[in-house]
Amino acid sequence: MSLKKLIKLLISQILYYAGVVFLVEKVASAKGVIILAYHRVNEGAEDPLNMTISPRDFEIQMKYLAAHYSPITMSDLWDRPNGKGPAGVVVSFDDGYADNYHRAFPILQRYAVPAIFFLTVEPIENRTSLWYDRICQSIFSCQGEPLDLSTFGLADKVAVDERQKTKTAKALVLYAKKNLDRPQIDALIHYLQRHCPSGDACRSEMLTWDQVREMADAGMEFGAHTMTHAILSRLDPEEQRWEIQQSKEKIEHRLGRPVYFFSYPNGGPCDYTDQTVSLLEAVGFRAACTLTPGNADASRPYALPRIGIDEAYTGYHSIGTKAVFACELAGIFDLFLRKRRRLCTAELKLVRKNNSGQRSIG
8 A cells, every 4th residue: 555545545535524524515515516427336347547446435435325315317417406415426437348337336235326427329339348448458368578669659668577568558558549540549559469369358347228228217317428439539520520429329229218317438628629519519418427526406407516436435344434425425535636626737838739640558
């Protein structure tokens, strides 16, 4: 455990058991609804992108939500009155991983917490994996041979040894996300599969439509997260329209019910544009979620903030998870949220720079 996490854990324990959290929660309902963003709930999975929390941590969090907040659906967001009472919380999941059904869904039912699941449609339809998971799976299967990635704009050969695989996989995904278009990403995946042939890069870890229908019949909501998890701001208008409209229509066809909510892949301020919002409105979406931290209200329906939940919101082997989660939801660590907002602004400026030439990973 890092020193930073240890300090946060100790502070959370003190504030929680001293009663400070409960005093703050009494005024939290006036600050708007909280939307939480999860990705994966699993045990022991290789996760270089830090998108996974354990089932035990997730259960602790859902039990706390059910006891201290008012879990609501996305559809309820516009109907919730302001005033006294527990603050409203929406639980959301991005991507559509199968562990959402196997691990998260039973816990949500146990504590009567509704959730919305934003689906990346193409890998569910084709029974494949998300493009960044295919990159990670290939890297983890490599036997240490250097990879020549100069074709993709990287100046140096990338050595993939056992100690560096997690770091290399994360760096390569982030590089591809910001610098490569879809054909280049496909070419990169094909290159990695040729040079790391033992990788199970086509094994699907996504939900099936039968699982989606079962969850929907049990009261869970579903929204769209594009067809391929493309960064929309990097696409031309017709490509954006296809990603947005096709994902909506496919889910509606599979479920036999309308889809009104959308989640931007990556979710940063640089990952969608005014044109994206216009397209969302045109095809019938009522709202869209970002991954910019903050509390949500209905005044900006196509830029709803969410709090991304990862290991930073847990304790040490689940010890202290409740205290850390409680402090985060109450806004006690807002200083960290403000720092994240500054980082989002810095990222926006970086991505918009016209930076050509070769780069290195490391």
